[in-house]
Amino acid sequence: MTLQQLSVFLENRAGQLCEVTELLAENHVDMQALNIAETADYGVLRLIVDAPQRAAALLREHCFIVRETPVVQAPVPDKPGGLNDVLRAIADAEIDIEYMYSVLGQKNGLAYMVFRVADPERLDAVLTRLQL
Amino acid sequence: MQRYYQSEIETASREQLLAWQNERLVKQVRHVWDKVPYYRKKMEEKGVSPEDIRGVEDLHKLPFLSKDDLRDAYPYGLLAAPLRDCVRIQSTSGTTGRRVVAFYTQHDVDLWEECCARAIVAAGGTEEDVCHVCYGYGLFTGGPGLNGGSHKVGCLTLPMSSGNTDRQLQFMVDLSSTILCCTPSYAAYLAESIHERGLRDKIKLKAGIFGAEAWSEEMRRDIERSLGIKAYDIYGLTETSGPGVAFECCEQAGMHINEDHFIAEIIDPDTGEVLPEGSKGELVFTSITKEAFPLLRYRTRDICVLSRKPCSCGRTHVKMSKPMGRSDDMLIVKGVNVFPSQIETVLLEQGYQANYQIVVDRVNSSDTLEVMVEMTAENFSDSLGRITEMEKGLVSALKAMLGIYARVRLVAPKTITRSEGKAVRVIDKRKI
Structure with a gap:
């Protein structure tokens, strides 16, 4: 089946990934899959969650750059x-x-x-x- | 040892110098009024005509010329000689991407090279010397200027241009270079390389002529000690010809301005008011002998001090201090002029926001330039390949604009401090 993956831009610095997971945890979003592709400076976090639309809106509210990809x-x-x-x-x-x-x-x-x-x-x- | 390249000029009495300046200024003002509509318009706007300028004491009546004028008049708007009489251009970066192009007749090239020759002789150069020029050649004035000056003196000239340290050192050793011309940071880098390779006893350098970027007395002493040479400063800018506008003598305390070609003033950068001798302010040049691209009251944006105190070298020309800063936001990185506005132009063209930070540092005696850019939703992708492609595109667009490599660092949005009053666009970590 096709579903929406969320991609999030992460700078390579301590605590960036945790900011995302904390936000999702506080808002009871369930993560089903996770993958990170990285360079020396930044990474792309790819996520499959149970409520992609809600999670994307939440992340954007907190100034993360999010892209939805089928x-x-x-x-x-x-x-x-x-x-x-x-x-x-x-x-x-x-x-x-x-x-x-x-x-x-x-x-x-x-x-x-x-x-x-x-x-x-x-x-x-x-x-x-x-x-x- | 020959002390001067043109002793009658370099040691002329102040009265004689003033007489030359008066005569040449009057002639130059008439020349641009007749030949350059852009100047005539600027003078008319200020209510000045050539009759009002009878000598140096009337100089303050003329309007200033700025880098913006050079941009507006690009490419031919300030040209004062017929194109068929021009034999050369040199170019430097402008404030927002449009380059400054300066034109030279053969007469202009000769005068420029003579100025450089004076600098080489002041550094002890004679026809017995081997002059190793590793300023960049091409549009940049450093290489061509010192190259021409070296020919005039009669040195054996090594047109090395910049880069390729292995080759630089090989020629320096095999051909016994005695005078090194380059940026001070490259000199420091070469000095390190010479020591690392154990070549210290194989080099014959005695002097260096280093310019195009800021350097401290401490850096001078380091280079002198490390290479066993005397290191001299040289000053110039493409707009007024190139290096050789001013140069250091054996006193190594201030640079003599070639006053038979340039009239120097110090002004208050805010009010434009001319300041008395000894005041710290913005340096303004009027070129009184150039044919193709004469600039009247050109604002260099360099902050310095002038001094007419007699110099032990015997030269009578006024001395300028090392530039102590800028009255605009121009940076000099690896000897190349960089304006934050140029970087901003590239970012906007490439679809990034104009929120950025420039970090300049000096690592192993070499300048580094890093541009921190915030990632945008439009440029972001789930594919790392596409992001790195965009990044490469940005790096090459910056290289095309600036002429030097800038490392790009993509950062998260809202991480670069937004302007609270004045935005912090530039962090210069270099200790000069």
Whole structure:
């Protein structure tokens, strides 16, 4: 399924990430996945939360720069070769993955991954056909 | 040892100097009135005509010229000679991105090079010397000016230009350079490199002519000790020709202004009032011998003091102190003029907000320039690749505007102090 990921600009200094998590904690926003890409000066925090719109508004109120991006969340069998099957299907469909990361925890023997691609609808269709 | 390049001029009596200035000023004012509509308009606005200027004592009646005038008149508006008589341009940065272009006839180039030759001779240069010029060549006046001066003196001239330290040191050792011309910070850097490589006993330097940026007496002593040389200051600006407007003699206390070519005044930067000798104020130059690009009462924005006390070197020309600061916000980084407004122009063009901070520092004797910019929602992306692309775009746009590398640091919004009264745009950590 496709959902909205929040990306937040973070300067590389002590306490920046904690400011975000504190804000989300105080407002009872549940984080489901988290990933950080960084350079020497700054990082991009990517978040999947249960209430993206509310969380984005909250962060903006506190002067964070937030961008909402549609991403695809897909189940991956939590066993050897599970991820490989999914990636094989994506490769066969000639879809470029810009980046991906895993969702915290697992349900019913399935792990979940988040994929950022140019055309999330198309990836969603490909992964649905896999019937995982 | 030859003490002067042009002794009759450099040691002329004050009366003689004044007579030259009077005659040349009157002629120059008439020349620009006839040839440059921009000047005529400025003079008319102030109600002055050439008849009112009978000598140096009337100089204060003329309107000032500022960097803004040079920008408004770009490129040909202040040109006072036919283009076919011009043989050269040099250029420096303007306040908001438009560059200042100065024109030279062959006569102007010759006079400029003579001024530089005076500086080289004052530093002990003769035709026996090997003059190692590592100021930048090109639009920047440093390289071409000292290069020309060195030719006039008859030194063997090494047109090294800036950078490539390995090559600099190789030539310095193999060709026995005796006079080094560069920015003081580059001299300090070369001195360190010479020591690191154990070349101290292999170099033959005896003097250095260092300018284009601020340096302290302490830095002078460090360089002198480290290289075993005498280090001399030189002053100039592209608008008035380039280096050689003023230079230090053996006294190493103030720079003699070439008064046969330039009339110097010190004014109150706020009121424009001319201040008496010995007062600290803004330096203003009138070029009385230039043909193509003569500037009348050009405000340098450099704050300094003039002194006509007799000098033990025998030169009679007035001395200026090292510039003690600026009456505008211009920075000199790696010898290059940088205006915060130029950086602002680039930021706005690149879609960033005009909220920024410039941090200048000196690391290992070399100036560093960092621009802190707040990230904006428009420029932000979930993709690190796209952000770094934008960042690279900003770095190259700054390089194109300033001519030097500026490190960009993207910071979170609202982290740069908003203006409370006066915004802190520049943090200069250099200890000069």
